[in-house]
Amino acid sequence: AQTVTQSQPEMSVQEAETVTLSCTYDTSESDYYLFWYKQPPSRQMILVIRQEAYKQQNATENRFSVNFQKAAKSFSLKISDSQLGDAAMYFCAYRSIGGSQGNLIFGKGTKLSVKP
Amino acid sequence: GAVVSQHPSRVICKSGTSVKIECRSLDFQATTMFWYRQFPKQSLMLMATSNEGSKATYEQGVEKDKFLINHASLTLSTLTVTSAHPEDSSFYICSATSFGASNQPQHFGDGTRLSIL
Numbered sequence: 001a002q003t004v005t006q007s008q009p010e011m012s013v014q015e016a017e018t019v020t021l022s023c024t025y026d027t028s029e030s031d032y033y034l035f036w037y038k039q040p041p042s043r044q045m046i047l048v049i050r051q052e053a054y055k056q057q058n059a060t061e062n063r064f065s066v067n068f069q070k071a072a073k074s075f076s077l078k079i080s081d082s083q084l085g086d087a088a089m090y091f092c093a094y095r096s097i098g099g100s101q102g103n104l105i106f107g108k109g110t111k112l113s114v115k116p
Numbered sequence: 117g118a119v120v121s122q123h124p125s126r127v128i129c130k131s132g133t134s135v136k137i138e139c140r141s142l143d144f145q146a147t148t149m150f151w152y153r154q155f156p157k158q159s160l161m162l163m164a165t166s167n168e169g170s171k172a173t174y175e176q177g178v179e180k181d182k183f184l185i186n187h188a189s190l191t192l193s194t195l196t197v198t199s200a201h202p203e204d205s206s207f208y209i210c211s212a213t214s215f216g217a218s219n220q221p222q223h224f225g226d227g228t229r230l231s232i233l
Contacts, residue, residue: 043207045160045224091159102213103150104222106159 002027004094006107013082014115020067021077021110023092033095034068034075035104040088048090051075053097079112087114118144120212122225130233131202137195137228139210145190146212150222151183154207163208166193200232 003026013019025034036048051059051068058066063080079086092107119142127135139149148167152160164180166172166187174180182204184196193212197204209227213220 043154043209043227043229045209045211045227047221050221102148102220102222103162103165104160104211105162108159 002029002032002094002096002105004092004105004107006090006092006110008110009108010111010113012113012115013079013086015082015084017082018078018080019082019112021079021090021092021112023075023077023107025073025075025092025094027073027094029096031097033097034066035093035095036064036066036075036077037091037093037106038086038088039091039109045091049077082114084114084116087112118212118221118223120146120210120223120225122210122228124228125226126229126231128231128233129200132199133232135197135200135230137197137208137210137230139193139195139212139225141191141212141214141223144212144214144223146193146214147190148213149187149193150211150213151185151193151195152209152211154209154227156207160209163195197230200230202232205230205232 005024032053034051038046038048049061049064065078067076089109091109093104121140123138151163154160163178164172164174166185168187172185187193211222211224213222
């Protein structure tokens with residue numbers, strides 16, 4: 001079974017600075033998807049970024065980028081130029097490719113605080 | 117983008133009441149819907165996966181007679197918490213995806229906060 005580990009329960013960053021959130025996972029599969037979701041106090045789940053394991057190039061979305069290290073099974077999220085609106089819970093998630101289910105396996109989350 | 121509507125957003129009811137939560141895909145056909153449960157300050161835990169027109173697949177430890185899931189159409193899945201008790205109080209959130217579930221993005225509803233008195 002696949003597992004996702006986020007070892008940082010809480011992180012803090014100064015506004016306009018850069019912060020990196022860690023995520024590691026365990027799987028025996030060679031192809032899969034990895035995601036970072038943001039959950040603000042409203043509790044809506046917002047997709048931040050997605051990475052396909054067969055792609056070597058790290059995904060980027062504006063101020064958000066990932067460092068995907070497949071051999072190390074690591075998938076960290078870097079937030080540049082942090083903004084107050086970035087404060088939220090961040091969940092790393094794994095999803096298998098193939099089969100008919102496609103459910104997400106979530107890590108325990110990292111609570112990010114942004115200081116003005 | 118794809119929109120998933122979840123209703124109601126908040127429910128407060130007495131112990132013993134059955135509560136129905138609806139999850140609708142508004143602009144796409146959701147062949148697969150997922151139901152998650154989230155306790156305060158914890159992660160989302162998958163409860164069950166439902167495919168349109170077939171019985172839901174429940175995760176280990178989730179009582180299927182307690183949490184009834186129906187996915188009768190390509191745009192609607194419902195979760196009914198039967199004879200709810202205080203320990204069922206939680207945040208329930210659905211997500212939906214279309215054909216070839218593992219290769220399609222999941223779209224989340226806004227969740228339902230259930231409080232049982």
